[in-house]
Amino acid sequence: MQQLIFFIQRFKYFLFFILLESIAIGFTISNLSFHKSKIINSTNLIVAGLYEQRSKITDYFRLKSENEILATENVRLKNLLEKKPIVTIIRDSTINDTIKYFQKFTFTAGKIINNNYNKEFNFLTLNIGKNQGIDKEMAVVNSNGIIGIVDHAKPKYARVQSILNRNSRINARLKNTNYFGSLNWDGSDYKIVQLIDIPRQAPLRIGDTIETGGKSTIFPEGILIGRVSKISRGNSADNRVTITLFNDMSNLGVVYVIKNFEKNEIRTIESLENE
Amino acid sequence: MNKRLRLFFLFFLLLFLQVFMLNNILLFGSINPYLYIVFVILYPVKENKFYLLFFSFLLGLFVDFFSDTVGVHAFSITFIAYIRLFFIKVYFRKLELDYPFFKLQSESFGKKFNFVVTLTLIHHFLLFLLANFSFFNFSTVLSNTFFSSIFTLVLYFIGTAIFNENE
Numbered sequence A: 001m002q003q004l005i006f007f008i009q010r011f012k013y014f015l016f017f018i019l020l021e022s023i024a025i026g027f028t029i030s031n032l033s034f035h036k037s038k039i040i041n042s043t044n045l046i047v048a049g050l051y052e053q054r055s056k057i058t059d060y061f062r063l064k065s066e067n068e069i070l071a072t073e074n075v076r077l078k079n080l081l082e083k084k085p086i087v088t089i090i091r092d093s094t095i096n097d098t099i100k101y102f103q104k105f106t107f108t109a110g111k112i113i114n115n116n117y118n119k120e121f122n123f124l125t126l127n128i129g130k131n132q133g134i135d136k137e138m139a140v141v142n143s144n145g146i147i148g149i150v151d152h153a154k155p156k157y158a159r160v161q162s163i164l165n166r167n168s169r170i171n172a173r174l175k176n177t178n179y180f181g182s183l184n185w186d187g188s189d190y191k192i193v194q195l196i197d198i199p200r201q202a203p204l205r206i207g208d209t210i211e212t213g214g215k216s217t218i219f220p221e222g223i224l225i226g227r228v229s230k231i232s233r234g235n236s237a238d239n240r241v242t243i244t245l246f247n248d249m250s251n252l253g254v255v256y257v258i259k260n261f262e263k264n265e266i267r268t269i270e271s272l273e274n275e
Numbered sequence B: 001m002n003k004r005l006r007l008f009f010l011f012f013l014l015l016f017l018q019v020f021m022l023n024n025i026l027l028f029g030s031i032n033p034y035l036y037i038v039f040v041i042l043y044p045v046k047e048n049k050f051y052l053l054f055f056s057f058l059l060g061l062f063v064d065f066f067s068d069t070v071g072v073h074a075f076s077i078t079f080i081a082y083i084r085l086f087f088i089k090v091y092f093r094k095l096e097l098d099y100p101f102f103k104l105q106s107e108s109f110g111k112k113f114n115f116v117v118t119l120t121l122i123h124h125f126l127l128f129l130l131a132n133f134s135f136f137n138f139s140t141v142l143s144n145t146f147f148s149s150i151f152t153l154v155l156y157f158i159g160t161a162i163f164n165e166n167e
Helices: A002-010 A012-032 A045-083 A086-090 A093-102 A263-270 B002-024 B035-042 B049-067 B072-092 B096-101 B109-132 B138-166
Strands: A105-114 A121-126 A139-142 A145-153 A158-165 A170-174 A180-184 A192-196 A209-212 A224-231 A241-245 A254-260
Touching (some): A002 A012, A012 B049, A012 B072, A045 B049, A121 A145, A192 A224, B002 B035, B002 B049, B035 B049, B035 B072, B035 B109, B035 B138, B072 B109, B109 B138
Antiparallel strands (some): A105 A254, A139 A145, A224 A241
16 A cells, blocks of 8 residues: 555656546547537537637628628529429418428528538537527538538537548438438548449449438438549449539538438337337 | 746637637648647746646647547647656756756757757647547648648747847
8 A cells, every 4th residue: 555655656747647648538539429428529608609709700701702602592592483383372371381290301590600621520610509409410501512410519509510520421322313322531631522332333424413312310302412523443342432512611601400300200210120 | 926927828828829810720721830839838847847737738628629629639738748858858958956947048049949849740740640540641640740840830930039039
């Protein structure tokens, strides 16, 4: 016992050092796993509050590009409205209610107050949280395409796992077909992501559009991702396709968070046991 | 007391400088200076070394809070805070008896340069290695370390040149 105390006294500086380093390593490892509850991240009130103050100032520098994005989105939505059959106009309010009943997704607008894209594991901070109905595993998109998945929600702020995160796996498919694969990021370039495990017989060509596949309960079907920029047809087992994102991940402002009303039902069906 | 207060201000000055300005520079897409490690270099040698370890850890952790890389900055800055004494022994040839009289400003530029460069390189290498968390993109880790170190060192030496002239 005495020797133990003597040992601790002699090496107390070194032991203190080891203690601090193991705390740091522990934080790092728990931060990288998606499903563990996180204590320390940028969604806590002080850090996120400071970031919000900062974004109040820096938002003015982005007003021009933000306006252009809104204008293009308006044009697209107006075109969609024009395509709608006239029948919908004479519908009365009762039918509107049933339409509401059939609604599968809701969109909530929010703002990115902290954006990362130069690291291996990137996270974004949103200025909306549980008070606005945001919860874990909801999709985050903007008018150009997908951005990420909410991985942690506090009452006022939420953290988003960006698609530019080596842990992110998103179901994606070739537009107008049902050939799907899984979308990964190798951590090097923020404009480029990789699509793996897409079947060899898929008629891929350079310039083809890739969109979300709707095989997951998080993303709705048909949200834009990017354009095929390189196809490697080697002898490797994984059929890797390089994709250039439509979204400029270094310039994000207003985003939409998508909630799926039928998620729980789909989950229950999928987790039924085989008997 | 005055010195403690100065260290306190240095702590928060470096923290906010790092998280609100330097983290957003992103030269050529990914190169950032990490100037907050100046805290370890400027911390007086005669002060309690336990406090140095603890406050370095805290500074790293605060930087982590803001950049969503929990533990990565804390780990690397605590590491260089620990090995700092070893490099003071190696480069400046000081014994423990000399510590109360040791001042970094009064040392020659060559020795100071070696000391600062070594600590910066070690810190940046650990930082990028841990942020990468695998040996998969090892060449990116090395190139990031190299370019970010140059950036940090340029800022550090310009800063010291300006502030020493004022005094």
